[in-house]
Amino acid sequence: MSGGATFSGRRIGGLYFSGAELRDLLVAWLALGVAFTLFFVGGSGGIGRIVAAGVFPPLFVALATAGVGFLLHEVAHKVVAVHYDQVAEFRADNSMLFLAVMSSLLGFIFAAPGAVHHRGRLTPREHGHIALGGPVVNLGLMAVFLPLFALGGVLGSQIVTVLGARGIAINAFLAAFNLIPYGPLDGKTVMGWSKPVWAAVFVPSVLLAVGLVFVVGLGFGGPF
Numbered sequence: 001m002s003g004g005a006t007f008s009g010r011r012i013g014g015l016y017f018s019g020a021e022l023r024d025l026l027v028a029w030l031a032l033g034v035a036f037t038l039f040f041v042g043g044s045g046g047i048g049r050i051v052a053a054g055v056f057p058p059l060f061v062a063l064a065t066a067g068v069g070f071l072l073h074e075v076a077h078k079v080v081a082v083h084y085d086q087v088a089e090f091r092a093d094n095s096m097l098f099l100a101v102m103s104s105l106l107g108f109i110f111a112a113p114g115a116v117h118h119r120g121r122l123t124p125r126e127h128g129h130i131a132l133g134g135p136v137v138n139l140g141l142m143a144v145f146l147p148l149f150a151l152g153g154v155l156g157s158q159i160v161t162v163l164g165a166r167g168i169a170i171n172a173f174l175a176a177f178n179l180i181p182y183g184p185l186d187g188k189t190v191m192g193w194s195k196p197v198w199a200a201v202f203v204p205s206v207l208l209a210v211g212l213v214f215v216v217g218l219g220f221g222g223p224f
Helices: 019-040 044-052 056-083 094-105 124-155 158-178 186-193 195-215
Strands: 010-012 015-017 087-092 114-119
Touching (some): 015 019, 019 044, 019 094, 056 087, 124 158, 158 195
Antiparallel strands (some): 087 114
């Protein structure tokens, strides 16, 4: 193990994760949980709301929605890369995780937890598939959180409703944002492989994100 990691490498679901990779995934997940907990209460001025809610419920919601959405996005890249016989591992970007927490204290958030690095020879199609894996998983997670959102209304449970709403909203935004064809984002790689495939996924993702997040305001209500 490198970098002083204290985790042992493990095979999970047929996929091997090194000790350093497991450590980085855990660090990124926890940092994003803290950052989004602060973001959803509007920054440092809303810390009182977190304390009033008992700290754990708002942190749990952030870890289960934003944290899971980000990390499964990255794991999806790894899964597809390994499928194409790549050596692939996630590495956290600690400076960007620090920026995510600091920006959330100011009431906005810039989150780039790290990336899956892979090596080996690939065709443009294979590169495109690897890049597309993350946003596709985020769109799938929207469907996972939808029943929770509906169940919260049936049960009259505010925390279940918030969990479902934020899970839907965050994953819609992650899919759309990552498919922007610019810089290191997935969209540039997908478009470089196939413009029709990129458009077929990007356009619905943007419409969902804009409609749900910016028009309906889904995910921004609740006690915290």
